[in-house]
Amino acid sequence: MTALVPEPAPPAATLASGASAAPVPSLTPVPSSIPVPSSIPVPSSTSSASSTPAAGATAVAEPALRVSALELFFDLVFVFTITQLTASLAHHLTVGGMAQVLVMLAVIWWMYDAFIWLTNAMPPSTHGRRGTLLLGMAAFLVVSLAVPHAFEGSGAAFGWAYLVIVAVHTGMFAAAGVAVASVLRMGGLNLVNTGLVVTGGYLSGNAQLAFWLAAFALQFAIPRLVDLPRFQLRADHFVERHGLIVIIAFGESVIAIGVGAGDAELSAPLIATALLTLAVCVGLWWAYFGHDDDTRAEHHMAGLSDARRNQLAVSVYNLGHYGLLLGVLLFAAGVKSAVARPGDPITLAQASALAAGVALFLAANAAVRRTFALTPLLPRLVAAAVLAVTVPLGTGISALAQVAATAAVLAAAFGYEEWTVRAR
Numbered sequence: 001m002t003a004l005v006p007e008p009a010p011p012a013a014t015l016a017s018g019a020s021a022a023p024v025p026s027l028t029p030v031p032s033s034i035p036v037p038s039s040i041p042v043p044s045s046t047s048s049a050s051s052t053p054a055a056g057a058t059a060v061a062e063p064a065l066r067v068s069a070l071e072l073f074f075d076l077v078f079v080f081t082i083t084q085l086t087a088s089l090a091h092h093l094t095v096g097g098m099a100q101v102l103v104m105l106a107v108i109w110w111m112y113d114a115f116i117w118l119t120n121a122m123p124p125s126t127h128g129r130r131g132t133l134l135l136g137m138a139a140f141l142v143v144s145l146a147v148p149h150a151f152e153g154s155g156a157a158f159g160w161a162y163l164v165i166v167a168v169h170t171g172m173f174a175a176a177g178v179a180v181a182s183v184l185r186m187g188g189l190n191l192v193n194t195g196l197v198v199t200g201g202y203l204s205g206n207a208q209l210a211f212w213l214a215a216f217a218l219q220f221a222i223p224r225l226v227d228l229p230r231f232q233l234r235a236d237h238f239v240e241r242h243g244l245i246v247i248i249a250f251g252e253s254v255i256a257i258g259v260g261a262g263d264a265e266l267s268a269p270l271i272a273t274a275l276l277t278l279a280v281c282v283g284l285w286w287a288y289f290g291h292d293d294d295t296r297a298e299h300h301m302a303g304l305s306d307a308r309r310n311q312l313a314v315s316v317y318n319l320g321h322y323g324l325l326l327g328v329l330l331f332a333a334g335v336k337s338a339v340a341r342p343g344d345p346i347t348l349a350q351a352s353a354l355a356a357g358v359a360l361f362l363a364a365n366a367a368v369r370r371t372f373a374l375t376p377l378l379p380r381l382v383a384a385a386v387l388a389v390t391v392p393l394g395t396g397i398s399a400l401a402q403v404a405a406t407a408a409v410l411a412a413a414f415g416y417e418e419w420t421v422r423a424r
Contacts, residue, residue, distance in 0.1 A: 084147040093349035139164035155201030235301035260339030273342035283410030323364030331357030338399035351394030383413035
């Protein structure tokens with residue numbers, strides 16, 4: 001996916017005393033071969049020029065760009081999206097059902113992440129931008145409503161709503177005064193991708209899945225087909241927004257506890273399973289936010305060149321977070337079954353989803369931390385591997401036994417991490 005945004009205004013002031021002045025944005029895009037999804041907004045802001053503060057001028061740091069209230073409101077739809085995908089996976093824990101959820105999450109997340117880039121470059125600070133963003137929110141809602149039966153008759157609604165999302169995304173750049181040629185190139189590539197989604201929506205079975213898988217594959221190919229101008233990504237807003245998305249995903253795991261319990265009697269096994277499931281959620285939260293990893297990631301991103309920052313934004317926050325979200329979906333699907341029958345064995349598919357979800361999250365998290373040079377990593381990777389041993393506990397003993405073992409594995413891994421950190 002390709003997206004361009006207008007050149008941002010020059011910084012209001014230079015950096016603090018003793019540092020060189022902030023780079024002055026160029027009015028002409030500088031070509032680059034950085035692979036960035038085509039739906040991602042890319043404002044140019046590169047220039048080799050620098051200056052020093054004028055005599056007597058007061059150096060003022062650029063104000064922080066934080067997530068707005070409207071963006072948090074926008075994220076409510078993503079909460080619903082995660083819930084719908086989890087429910088679909090829980091009801092279709094098969095290879096085919098997994099493939100369907102995998103591709104739907106990929107297609108939705110690609111464009112949702114594109115809107116994160118969009119608000120990073122163009123904060124919703126005017127009524128026009130807010131109204132257009134709300135239109136995109138409505139289209140995402142329709143997509144989410146279509147998820148449960150997207151492969152059983154609702155695929156067309158999914159596809160046309162997806163087209164509206166792409167149109168809103170592209171239109172916001174056009175309205176911002178981006179060069180027509182850039183808008184047409186971006187829109188054209190996104191239209192091809194969307195065409196696969198819309199066409200697949202009118203098909204069924206393997207034919208529909210093949211078209212949507214092709215759209216998924218195209219999302220990886222497009223960045224390598226287009227040279228994009230450099231731009232200055234705001235690391236503070238970008239990292240914070242993705243952290244909030246991860247918290248939203250954790251919320252689905254908590255919701256899965258209540259959905260799984262339903263109106264069952266609050267027996268001791270049910271309460272124990274619910275509390276241990278919450279403990280696993282805390283472990284996943286610690287994996288992502290422990291030791292202020294999000295703040296350290298923000299500082300790391302802020303200190304990089306524009307080119308390297310863009311590369312990490314794609315590899316870590318688009319692809320890497322796709323793995324994190326998929327892991328949470330799998331875990332939540334397994335949790336529903338575990339809480340529904342805490343004292344009984346669960347199926348192999350359900351036990352595998354529970355263990356694989358946590359393992360995938362840990363593996364993806366370790367890859368992200370490695371990129372940011374955050375350590376240690378080995379305990380998390382070992383824990384991800386050991387979680388496979390919990391599957392026989394779920395199928396042979398009870399769901400409670402597997403959840404308890406999962407919580408114990410996470411506690412051991414993070415306890416060992418704390419010991420190694422304090423021992424330094």
